[in-house]
Amino acid sequence: MSGNTGKPRTVRQLLTPSLFVKSIYDVPPDWLKARGITSIITDLDNTLVPWRDYTVAEELADWFDSLHRRGYKTLILSNARPAPTIVELSRKLNTKLIVGAKKPVSCFFRRALELLGSKPHETCVIGDQLFTDVLGGNLVGCHTVLVERIGHKEFVGTKIMRLLERLVRKRIGTT
Numbered sequence: 001m002s003g004n005t006g007k008p009r010t011v012r013q014l015l016t017p018s019l020f021v022k023s024i025y026d027v028p029p030d031w032l033k034a035r036g037i038t039s040i041i042t043d044l045d046n047t048l049v050p051w052r053d054y055t056v057a058e059e060l061a062d063w064f065d066s067l068h069r070r071g072y073k074t075l076i077l078s079n080a081r082p083a084p085t086i087v088e089l090s091r092k093l094n095t096k097l098i099v100g101a102k103k104p105v106s107c108f109f110r111r112a113l114e115l116l117g118s119k120p121h122e123t124c125v126i127g128d129q130l131f132t133d134v135l136g137g138n139l140v141g142c143h144t145v146l147v148e149r150i151g152h153k154e155f156v157g158t159k160i161m162r163l164l165e166r167l168v169r170k171r172i173g174t175t
C-alpha cells in the first residue's frame with residue numbers, strides 16, 4: 001500500500017494503489033470516510049464511461065449525485081483531447097473538469113487540487129491505469145484507487161502500456 005503518511009519513495013510504492021476495486025461503484029463510502037477524504041479526482045475514459053462514449057448513464061449520474069449530497073467535491077481529470085461532448089458530460093454530472101491533461105505529470109494533478117481547493121491527503125484519485133492515474137496521484141501524495149477498465153477499446157498507445165502494466169500488476173498483486 002502506498003499510504004499517505006509521507007511521500008511514497010520507491011517505484012513499487014508509486015505504482016501501488018491504496019485500493020483496488022472492480023469499478024467506481026465498489027469504492028466503499030466507509031473507506032473514503034475513514035481516511036478523511038473530501039475530494040475525488042476521477043479519470044474519464046474506461047473509468048467512468050467506455051472509451052470515447054460520453055453518454056451519461058443513470059447509474060453514473062446517481063453516483064456523482066450521491067457523492068455531492070455527502071459533501072464530496074469532484075473533478076474529472078482526463079488526458080483526452082477537449083471536446084464539447086466531454087464538457088456536456090461534466091455539466092450533466094455537475095463536476096469540475098480538466099481535459100487535455102498529460103497524466104502522470106504532476107502539474108495537472110496540482111492544478112486539479114487547486115481547482116478543488118483540496119490538499120493531497122484529503123483527495124482520492126480514481127482511475128483504470130497504473131502509469132497515468134495511480135502513478136500521477138501517488139506522486140503528489142493523494143490516495144489512489146485502481147479500477148478495472150470498463151471496456152476493451154482504447155487508444156493504441158494505451159494498449160502498449162497495458163502490456164507493461166500487466167507485468168507490474170502481477171508483481172504488486174492487483175490482477
Ligand SMILES: [Mg+2]
Pocket residue numbers: 043044045046047127128129
Ligand atoms: Mg482511463
